[in-house]
Amino acid sequence: VTTPTGILSDRDNLRWANERFYHALESFDLAAMDELWAHEPWVQCIHPGWEALRGWDEVRKSFEEIFASTRWLRVTATAVREVVLGDLGIVSCAEDITLGGGDDVGLAVAHATNLFRRTHAGWRMVHHHASAAPVRVTQPFSGTVQ
């Protein structure tokens, strides 16, 4: 995945940064997270059901933990909406999640608020808040898909 900065509009680039986040998440790609996130002490991250994390070091560590404890993960961002206000981009979306850990397959839907800051090198993530959406279908999967 390469970033086509300069070819796309500002808003397209913001949407693209959001896509890169989910791609890095699915790929367990810590180097891509390093590149995408702003390495600031005030960035924040709230994973579904977690305590709020503050500062890039803590946020990075949380991705390391998730990558180490998850067998595989697919996240599809749907209902993506982006708003650009000056140098800040607000992206909200639903996350359709399928993940494997142990012998089970989990399904979940989450809401996400993702904030990006415009820099000379492109949009950098500064905030991720994801939480379980009401239509939750998380369950152990051990039957036949009909």
Add this chain to the structure above:
Amino acid sequence: VTTPTGILSDRDNLRWANERFYHALESFDLAAMDELWAHEPWVQCIHPGWEALRGWDEVRKSFEEIFASTRWLRVTATAVREVVLGDLGIVSCAEDITLGGGDDVGLAVAHATNLFRRTHAGWRMVHHHASAAPVRVTQPFSGTVQ
């Protein structure tokens, strides 16, 4: 509650706008919400356990519903952190919630990401994302406090 704009710093005013939000919520004060929120079609609001709401009309309606169905509500914002990036203010906090509806008292802790946009008339709310925090103590209350 009056807004001491001009006396306080930019960041203090942002924190104050956040306080006004929780005060309006506790007071079931729709007029204060009208004043605080930006009346834009792209503002968003995610209440804990709700679907994402989009546009001021939908957001306003949700507060009407909450105010109509809740007997009383106390929300204390703790661990408040604010970041100002250009004309956008990011406030994150924990919400310590006590509420009454029917015969029960509910207790809950939520994480909130609140976004405000700077205008000539002060900070206006454009995004509220609140979700249940892991340390949740929601339970019907029907005993003696010891």
